[in-house]
Amino acid sequence: MPVDIDIAKVARLARLALSPEKLAEYDSQLQDILEHAERVGALPTEGVPPTSHPLPMTNAFRPDEVKASLDRDEVLEQAPERAGEYFRVPRILGES
Amino acid sequence: MSGWEAVIGIETHVELQTESKMFCGCPVRFGAEPNTTVCPVCLGLPGALPVPNEEAIERILRIGAAFECTLVEGSLFHRKNYFYPDLPKNYQITQYDLPFCIDGHLDIEADGEEVRVGITRVHMEEDTGKSIHGSETGRIHDAEYSLLDFNRSGVPLVEIVSEPDIRTPEQARAYAAELQRVVRSLGVSDARLEEGSVRFDANISVRRAGDDFGTRAEVKNMNSLRSLQRAIAYEIDRQIALIESGSEVVQETRHWDEGSGKTSSMRSKEESEDYRYFQEPDLVPLHVDQTWRDRVFAGLPELPAVRRHRIAATGVDRQAAAVMVEAGDLADLFDEAVSLGSEARTVGNWLSGDVVAYLRRNETTLADTHLQAEHLQELAVMVGEGALSSTAAKDVLARVLAGEGSPRAIAEQHDLLQISDTGALEAEVEAVLADNPDVLAKLQSGDLKPIGFLVGQVMRATGGKADPKVVSELIRNKATAG
Numbered sequence: 001m002p003v004d005i006d007i008a009k010v011a012r013l014a015r016l017a018l019s020p021e022k023l024a025e026y027d028s029q030l031q032d033i034l035e036h037a038e039r040v041g042a043l044p045t046e047g048v049p050p051t052s053h054p055l056p057m058t059n060a061f062r063p064d065e066v067k068a069s070l071d072r073d074e075v076l077e078q079a080p081e082r083a084g085e086y087f088r089v090p091r092i093l094g095e096s
Numbered sequence: 097m098s099g100w101e102a103v104i105g106i107e108t109h110v111e112l113q114t115e116s117k118m119f120c121g122c123p124v125r126f127g128a129e130p131n132t133t134v135c136p137v138c139l140g141l142p143g144a145l146p147v148p149n150e151e152a153i154e155r156i157l158r159i160g161a162a163f164e165c166t167l168v169e170g171s172l173f174h175r176k177n178y179f180y181p182d183l184p185k186n187y188q189i190t191q192y193d194l195p196f197c198i199d200g201h202l203d204i205e206a207d208g209e210e211v212r213v214g215i216t217r218v219h220m221e222e223d224t225g226k227s228i229h230g231s232e233t234g235r236i237h238d239a240e241y242s243l244l245d246f247n248r249s250g251v252p253l254v255e256i257v258s259e260p261d262i263r264t265p266e267q268a269r270a271y272a273a274e275l276q277r278v279v280r281s282l283g284v285s286d287a288r289l290e291e292g293s294v295r296f297d298a299n300i301s302v303r304r305a306g307d308d309f310g311t312r313a314e315v316k317n318m319n320s321l322r323s324l325q326r327a328i329a330y331e332i333d334r335q336i337a338l339i340e341s342g343s344e345v346v347q348e349t350r351h352w353d354e355g356s357g358k359t360s361s362m363r364s365k366e367e368s369e370d371y372r373y374f375q376e377p378d379l380v381p382l383h384v385d386q387t388w389r390d391r392v393f394a395g396l397p398e399l400p401a402v403r404r405h406r407i408a409a410t411g412v413d414r415q416a417a418a419v420m421v422e423a424g425d426l427a428d429l430f431d432e433a434v435s436l437g438s439e440a441r442t443v444g445n446w447l448s449g450d451v452v453a454y455l456r457r458n459e460t461t462l463a464d465t466h467l468q469a470e471h472l473q474e475l476a477v478m479v480g481e482g483a484l485s486s487t488a489a490k491d492v493l494a495r496v497l498a499g500e501g502s503p504r505a506i507a508e509q510h511d512l513l514q515i516s517d518t519g520a521l522e523a524e525v526e527a528v529l530a531d532n533p534d535v536l537a538k539l540q541s542g543d544l545k546p547i548g549f550l551v552g553q554v555m556r557a558t559g560g561k562a563d564p565k566v567v568s569e570l571i572r573n574k575a576t577a578g
Contacts, residue, residue, distance in 0.1 A: 013370055015179055052172055052375060058383040064114050064151035067121025069133050076131065085130040086228070086243035089181045 005030055102332045103301050103309055104262035108275055110254045110285050111223060111293040112155050118222045118252040119146030119189065126291055130245040138222075138250035140184030145378050148173075152252035153196070153220065155284040157384065157392045159254055160197025160218045162278050162399060167389045171196050173220075173376040181244055182225040190255075192373045195219035196384070202258075202278070203401060206270035213271050214259030225249040254285075260299065260309070265328040269321050272296050277400040280424060289320055296324050301345065302335045310335070311345040315359050317352045327352040331359050403427060410434065412444030419448040425462045426451065432469035438476040446472065450490055454497050466499040475503040482516030482563050483507070516563035518570065521554070524562065525570045528553040539575035547571055 007027040011018050018026070076082040081089070114124055120137035136144035160167055174192035200215035225246040256275065262268050276294060279287040287294040301312035315331050318324040330352075335345050350359040398406070400421050407417040407427065420426040426447045433443045455462060475493060478484040484492065484507060495506045507513050515521055528550055529536050535546045547568060554567045 009370075013177075013372065052381050053377075055380055057380045060147065060380050061150035061153070062121075062147040064116050064149050065121060066116045066123045067135070069122045069135050070139075072129075072131050072134075075134060075139065083241070083243055086245060087131070087181075089227075089242050089244060091229070091240050091242060 005034070099304055100302050100332075100336050101305050102263055102328075103260045103303060103312075104264075104268050104328060105260035105299040106258045106262065106268060106271060107297045107299070108256040108258075108272070109223075109295045109297075110159070110256065110279055110287055111248075112152050112252040112254060113285050113293070114149055114151050114155070114252055116149055117250040118149050118152055118220070119250055120144075122250065124251050125247070126293070128247050131247065133247045134249070139246055140186075140249075146189060146376075148379065148382075149252060153382070154392070155252075155282070156196050156218060156220045156254050157389075158282050158284060158396065159256070159279065160200060161392045161396055162282055163197070163200030163202055163215045163218065163256075165197035165200030165215060165218060167197055167384055167392065168194060169384055169386075169389075170194065171382045171384070173379045173382075174373045175376050176221075176371045176373055178371055180224070181242060182227045182249070184225070184246065184249070188221060188224065189376055189379070190221035191219035196382075202271065202274060204267065204270040204274050206264065206267040211261070211263075211267055211270075213261045213267075216257045216259050218254060218256050221253050221255060223248050223251040223253040260301075265325040265332070268298060268328050269325040272321055272324055274400070277422060281397055281400050281403075283397075298324065298328050298331075300328060300331045300335070302332055302339070310339075311347050313345060313347065313359075314349045315352055316349060316362070319354065323352060323354050326357060327359060330357060334359065407431075407440075407444070410440035410444075412440055413448075416444045416448035419452060420444065423452075423462070429462065429467070429469055429472070433472040433476075436469055436473040438469075438473045439480060442476050442479065443472050446475075446490075446493055450493050451497065454494055465497045467497050471496045471503055478503060478507065482566065483513055485514050485563070488512040488514065511561070513561065514563045515558055515561050516566045518566060521558075521562055521567055521570060524554050524557050525567065525574065528557060529571070529574060536575065539571070544572075544575075547575075 005027060007023050007030065010030070011023065011026075072085065076085075076087065079087045081087070112124075116122060117124055117133075117138055120135050122133045122135050122138055125133055137146055157167055171191065171194040173189050175187040176190050176192075177187045179186055195217045197218035198216070200218070202213050202215060204211050204213060225244050226248050228243040228245070229241075258271065262271055276287045276289075279285055279294070285293055289295070296318055298315045298318070299312045300315060301310040303310045313331065313335070315327050318327050331350070338345055346361075349362045351362040352359050404414075404417050404421045407420065407430065408414045412420075412430075417427075420430050430440075430443060430447050434440050451462070451467065455465070475484070475489055475496070478492075479486060479489050484503075488507070489503075491510075492503050492506050492512060495501075495510070496503055500506050501509075532550065532553070535550060538546050539550075550571050551564055551567050554562055554571075555564060
C-alpha cells in the first residue's frame, strides 16, 4: 500500500539540496523501504514481547571516572577553520 | 489585568557536577581553558560510542525522588535531531517518551499562599557546546562567524518540566528558588544561575478566567531569579495588551533582554520543529528495578522544606530558619550545635544574623572561617550563665569567626567577661548605696525610679563589666531589706 511521504520536507530536515529528479528517485526508494516495513508489520506477532533493542542487555554503564581528553592543538588542526583556542564556523543565521 | 489569569510552566535545566561527562570520561570543569576537556565522543567524531555515566543516572533518580516522582522501571535514550554548530553530532542524546522520572510535585509558598506545582517529568540529556558570536568590530549584529568551545558538550544535563500550575511571577520565582534549594540539598549540582549550572525557561500564556489555555510563548535568557520574575511579568502584560487590542499571541520563542526589560521574538517557527526522535541505537535500554528505586528513596537527605519546618519548631524564628537552610552549611552547623546542647533560639539568631553579616562583610564562606559547633555551644553556655552579656557575645563571636580562638579564651583575653557573681558585686553595691544615702531613702520609701541611676553607678565602678540584671536585683533586695 502506498505511504504518504513529503520527500521535500525530509530533504529539508536533512539539509539536503536535491534536484527534482533526485527527489523523485529517493521518493520511490523510500516508498519501497516503507512498504517493506509495512509487510513486516503485518506478521502475526501476538505473544511476542516488544523489543526496544536487538541486544538482550540493559544498564551498560561506566563508573564516573575521568579519562584523558585530547590535545587541543591536535583537535583544532582537524577543524576546517580555527581561531586561536576555538573552532570557527560561519555565522549562524537568524540568531544573535 | 483584571479578569485575566496567567498560566505558567517552567522548564529547568540543571547541569550535574559529576567528575566526568555523561557519555565519556572528559572532566566536568567550569571555567576550564576552551576546548581542553574534549574527546571523540563529545566532539561527535565518527565511530565514537557513548557509554552512560552511572553516577549521573543515580543523581537524576535522586532528583526525581526528591520531587516524589514515580521512578520509571524501563526507560530509554533517544536522539533529537537538529542542526546547530554547538551540537557536532547533529543530534542530542536525550529522553523522549520514556524518561527516568514522571509525575512528581514541588510545594512552594508565595505571597503567603501554599501552592503545589506538578512536575510532569525529569529526564536526562547531554549539554551542548558554547558558541560565541564574533566579528572584527566586536558587535553581535555584525557577527560574521561563531567561535565554538566544546568543553560543555556532553555535560550531564537534567531537564525538569513543570505542569502549567504556576499563576503569578512571584510563584514562578518561588518555584525556581525552591527547586534550586532542593537540588543543592541533594549534592548533585550547585545550581548556580550566574554560572549557567541551572537555567530556567518559562512557558507563558494568558486567558480570561474560566477559558481554555491561550497560545503560549516560551521565554528564555533569564540570568537571575529577579529577571525570571520580571520577564514573566512583562510577558503577561504584553500578551494581555496584544489580545485586548484585537491581535493574537504567536507561538514562538522569545528572548528576555535584561537591559531594556523586554522580551523579543527570537525564532519564528516558519516550519514547526521536527526533531525526528528515534531510539538511540548506540545505547541499550535502562532498567531501574525496585531495589534500586527503594535505595534511592531511602538515601534522600532531609529536604529543605522539612528542614525549615523542623528548625522553626525548635523555637527559632521562621525567617532565621529559612536563612540557615538556604545556606545549607549554616543549618548543618546549627544542627550540630543544638545536638551539643546549645540553646536553639540563641544559636539560630547568631548564625542567621551575626554570622551571615560577618560572611557578607568579609566576602568569605563559613568553611573559610574558624567557627565550630563547639564554639557556639561554649558561647551559648557563657551567655546562659551570665558570664557574657549578649552584646559582648556578638563581639566574641566575630573574633571566633576571625580565628582568634575559643570564646572563653577570647573573652578573658579582651576582658569581656561579665561579673555576675553576687558575692563579687555585693561590695560594689554597698559602696554605691553608702555614697548615695538620699537615693537609697527614696527607694526605701517605695519610689523605685532611681534604681537605674544606681545600677549605672555600679556599672561605672566596675568598668561596665557587671551584669546589670544581677546588680539591679541586689539593689532591690538591699532597699526592701533595709
